[in-house]
Amino acid sequence: MAGTKKISRVVMAAAGASGVLLLSACGGTQPSASSPSSNVSETSTASTATPSPTNPSSSAQASVQPAGEGLCKAADVTLSLGQGDAAAGSNYRPLLIKNTSGTACTIQGYPGVSYVTGSDGRQVGQDAYREGTKGPAIKLAPGQSAAADIQFVQVRNFDPSACQPTAVKGLRVYLPQEKAAQFVADPSTGCNGEQIPGHQLSVKTVRRA
Numbered sequence: 001m002a003g004t005k006k007i008s009r010v011v012m013a014a015a016g017a018s019g020v021l022l023l024s025a026c027g028g029t030q031p032s033a034s035s036p037s038s039n040v041s042e043t044s045t046a047s048t049a050t051p052s053p054t055n056p057s058s059s060a061q062a063s064v065q066p067a068g069e070g071l072c073k074a075a076d077v078t079l080s081l082g083q084g085d086a087a088a089g090s091n092y093r094p095l096l097i098k099n100t101s102g103t104a105c106t107i108q109g110y111p112g113v114s115y116v117t118g119s120d121g122r123q124v125g126q127d128a129y130r131e132g133t134k135g136p137a138i139k140l141a142p143g144q145s146a147a148a149d150i151q152f153v154q155v156r157n158f159d160p161s162a163c164q165p166t167a168v169k170g171l172r173v174y175l176p177q178e179k180a181a182q183f184v185a186d187p188s189t190g191c192n193g194e195q196i197p198g199h200q201l202s203v204k205t206v207r208r209a
Helices: 003-029 030-048 054-063
Strands: 077-080 086-089 089-098 106-108 111-119 122-124 128-131 138-140 146-154 165-174 181-189 201-204
Touching: 003 128, 077 181, 111 181, 111 201, 122 165
Parallel strands: 128 201
Antiparallel strands: 077 089, 086 089, 089 146, 106 138, 111 122, 111 165, 146 201, 165 181
């Protein structure tokens, strides 16, 4: 009997040790089970912190200026010379600036004007003198026109040696604050000399036509 009780105690002790090992083994799996949820949480946080790829494009679109609110460019207008008057050795003609684009644009100030000749558009004489004060800004809707009055002095008013009369093909014109030039045909004679006593061309600020 004593031997039987001793064997039972050994079996129970062994069973208890096995239970402890089993619990330890089960406990060891808990970190690995919680690890995936931890990784998911970190990935979710990083994704939230990343800016949406649509944000830069949407902000860029918001910064684009609406069409039709800028200055009139060379490509927006058609230029021509209107009818004028003659007085005191000069001809006065308006430079007509018509908005032929599909949107409104604004023009203000003096156009740059000079005589040109030859196939290469070589300038003849000095730029037109700016006369008067700068006027207000003028908004031109499609089809509307502005004008800048030009004075053409007759070259016979100048001494030929100072004037150096030269056949010209027309005018080179720059709209105010524009870098692209346009050509307006108007064959005549200009002074190639730059020491004439006065101005062979004078231009006023733009006005409504």
